[in-house]
Amino acid sequence: MNTSTFFEGLVHEDRVHRSIYTDAAIFEREMTHIFGAVWVYLAHESQIPKADDFITARLGLRPLIVTRDANGQIHALYNRCTHRGARICRTERGNARTFQCAYHGWTYFNTGKLRGVPWPEGYACDFKDAKFNLAQVPRVESYRGFIFGTLNLDAPSLSDYLGLIKKPIDEWLDRHPGGKVEVREANRLKFKGNWKLAYDNAADGYHVVFSHRSLLEMENRMQEDPTKGMSFYMGKPDEAPMYVQYFGRGHHFKDKRPNVAKRPGALWELEAAHPGMEHFENSIRKKLGEKAGRALDLAAAEPVNINVFPNLSILGNHIQVFQPLGVDETDTTWYATVVVDEAGELGGTVEDVNALRLRTQEAFPNFGEVDDAANFEEIQRGLAACEDEWVYMHRGLGIPGRVRNEPDGTLKAPATDEVFMRSHMKEWKRLMSTEPRISVVR
Amino acid sequence: MSYVDETYYAQLVRDFSAWPDGEIGDPGTREACRMVLHREARLLDQRRFEDWLALYAAQCVYWVPATPGGDPRREVAVAFDDRRRLEDRVYRLRTGHAWSQAPASRTVRAVSNIEVFPHSEAGVMVRSNFLLSEWRAGEKQLWSGWCGHRLRYRDGRYEIEVRQVNLIDCDQNLRNPSILL
Ligand code: FES
Ligand SMILES: [Fe+2]
Numbered sequence: 001m002n003t004s005t006f007f008e009g010l011v012h013e014d015r016v017h018r019s020i021y022t023d024a025a026i027f028e029r030e031m032t033h034i035f036g037a038v039w040v041y042l043a044h045e046s047q048i049p050k051a052d053d054f055i056t057a058r059l060g061l062r063p064l065i066v067t068r069d070a071n072g073q074i075h076a077l078y079n080r081c082t083h084r085g086a087r088i089c090r091t092e093r094g095n096a097r098t099f100q101c102a103y104h105g106w107t108y109f110n111t112g113k114l115r116g117v118p119w120p121e122g123y124a125c126d127f128k129d130a131k132f133n134l135a136q137v138p139r140v141e142s143y144r145g146f147i148f149g150t151l152n153l154d155a156p157s158l159s160d161y162l163g164l165i166k167k168p169i170d171e172w173l174d175r176h177p178g179g180k181v182e183v184r185e186a187n188r189l190k191f192k193g194n195w196k197l198a199y200d201n202a203a204d205g206y207h208v209v210f211s212h213r214s215l216l217e218m219e220n221r222m223q224e225d226p227t228k229g230m231s232f233y234m235g236k237p238d239e240a241p242m243y244v245q246y247f248g249r250g251h252h253f254k255d256k257r258p259n260v261a262k263r264p265g266a267l268w269e270l271e272a273a274h275p276g277m278e279h280f281e282n283s284i285r286k287k288l289g290e291k292a293g294r295a296l297d298l299a300a301a302e303p304v305n306i307n308v309f310p311n312l313s314i315l316g317n318h319i320q321v322f323q324p325l326g327v328d329e330t331d332t333t334w335y336a337t338v339v340v341d342e343a344g345e346l347g348g349t350v351e352d353v354n355a356l357r358l359r360t361q362e363a364f365p366n367f368g369e370v371d372d373a374a375n376f377e378e379i380q381r382g383l384a385a386c387e388d389e390w391v392y393m394h395r396g397l398g399i400p401g402r403v404r405n406e407p408d409g410t411l412k413a414p415a416t417d418e419v420f421m422r423s424h425m426k427e428w429k430r431l432m433s434t435e436p437r438i439s440v441v442r
Numbered sequence: 443m444s445y446v447d448e449t450y451y452a453q454l455v456r457d458f459s460a461w462p463d464g465e466i467g468d469p470g471t472r473e474a475c476r477m478v479l480h481r482e483a484r485l486l487d488q489r490r491f492e493d494w495l496a497l498y499a500a501q502c503v504y505w506v507p508a509t510p511g512g513d514p515r516r517e518v519a520v521a522f523d524d525r526r527r528l529e530d531r532v533y534r535l536r537t538g539h540a541w542s543q544a545p546a547s548r549t550v551r552a553v554s555n556i557e558v559f560p561h562s563e564a565g566v567m568v569r570s571n572f573l574l575s576e577w578r579a580g581e582k583q584l585w586s587g588w589c590g591h592r593l594r595y596r597d598g599r600y601e602i603e604v605r606q607v608n609l610i611d612c613d614q615n616l617r618n619p620s621i622l623l
Binding site for chain 1: 618
């Protein structure tokens with residue numbers, strides 16, 4: 001299966017073969033040719049704010065410890081003892097200058113360097129040899145707080161890898177005071193299905209009124225006409241001003257902002273009821289008067305889906321991470337974010353904003369994502385039908401004028417178009433057919 | 443109308459962060475509380491959600507922290523529902539289009555290790571353990587943990603003011619957490 005003809009046979013212009021979601025050998029290759037070859041999102045800087053903080057993560061299936069050393073430099077260490085292979089760090093986060101393996105006591109600095117081993121006189125080797133240091137991801141870079149790593153020495157810089165998707169990321173951040181957010185725990189979900197089912201869904205505007213029908217009904221149960229939440233998908237979503245855009249390298253963007261009036265407070269008006277809504281909204285209005293709109297909008301879900309291939313989706317106020325665990329098992333973790341207002345731009349309302357924002361962020365994972373995950377699992381079950389080989393993603397294909405080539409090289413299409421999916425599958429095929437130059441440093 | 447404000451949160455966090463040792467000695471109170479918890483478990487297993495909601499006070503919270511003892515003012519929860527959102531939750535399950543619960547899970551829960559502690563004049567705090575076996579779409583899964591209830595005696599019965607569900611794996615990735623725990 002090392003030939004590009006093999007992958008040509010699996011990814012067609014209008015459809016993909018079921019085996020890309022079900023075949024364990026293909027999954028294993030993805031762990032090197034996709035997750036080993038491109039920049040993969042690892043963690044957010046606000047999760048390790050202080051010197052010597054660490055958090056565990058994964059790059060594909062590789063267990064990592066993302067550390068911030070005493071000089072503030074971030075490392076992505078393999079969480080694997082050089083001696084016999086045990087995970088050296090068994091807690092999910094903390095603060096530590098060194099890590100001692102619990103099996104035979106080898107100890108490492110949070111830079112990855114071996115500090116020492118018990119009874120070294122029993123060894124003939126020189127422990128200064130770098131081969132005894134922890135392996136680490138050779139290239140770790142941050143983009144405005146988002147930490148990525150890649151094993152591929154030939155990969156472009158992170159900034160070039162992100163390319164044009166940086167613009168929506170910048171806009172997402174810049175609506176916040178100081179242009180930044182902080183992660184505050186997560187709604188953590190898992191499903192028994194392939195990770196690409198979640199990535200295929202990430203900009204899918206076709207499923208919304210069907211998969212999320214119960215959510216739309218719930219959010220609008222007090223309304224005469226549905227105006228809350230994603231009700232702008234009802235009727236004819238392709239005629240609404242929102243759009244889907246493909247940015248290259250597998251990244252895509254669903255921009256629903258054009259559906260919302262461009263005036264402070266308009267976004268907040270789309271929010272259905274949330275715990276604490278009346279009190280904290282009143283408190284913000286009392287403090288800010290006419291200027292309350294901006295603060296309230298920060299508590300509302302930003303209507304975008306910014307998807308960075310292969311494992312990051314910034315949507316609403318969440319940082320969602322797709323973590324493959326096996327060919328048919330995936331974790332999707334919805335990291336919640338809060339506003340920090342060091343310069344006092346929000347006139348002392350930041351606590352009120354966050355009190356609302358934490359509750360608004362619980363809604364979608366509870367009442368929306370669970371239904372998508374149920375559908376992903378049903379796809380995985382359906383794909384057991386092995387003679388029925390094809391999965392179609394040809395919505396919009398061949399309709400003249402529907403998908404537009406923009407001057408910046410991106411593709412734009414109406415909200416329910418599957419062009420983004422066809423496009424990231426092409427990128428998937430290219431990567432799976434290319435040998436990446438993978439290495440670690442020590 | 444939501445009653446959740448700074449005072450409500452502060453009281454909630456205070457009530458659920460310290461569990462004193464001295465249990466209530468009065469067997470009548472203990473028995474009354476035990477019956478509330480058992481009835482609640484049964485109504486949920488029977489999917490009698492409206493009857494289950496009737497056990498709750500007009501001002502109530504259903505709270506599933508996302509970290510052990512997590513403060514809802516500082517972080518998101520697996521679920522943090524005031525009365526209105528709890529009614530939302532039931533409404534959604536009843537639409538017939540909540541695909542994560544269509545078809546619905548079958549559940550059975552065992553509630554045990556019930557202890558009742560004094561709280562206020564009419565209020566008590568109750569701690570209990572639970573095992574919840576769920577079957578859906580051909581697969582079984584097990585949920586487990588402990589609950590804290592704040593009950594208040596009003597109009598001849600104990601109402602549930604707060605129920606905190608502490609899953610032992612609350613900070614891990616959960617598969618289909620769409621049932622009422
Ligand atoms: S495996 Fe770590 S010290 Fe032996
Ligand atoms: Fe969805």
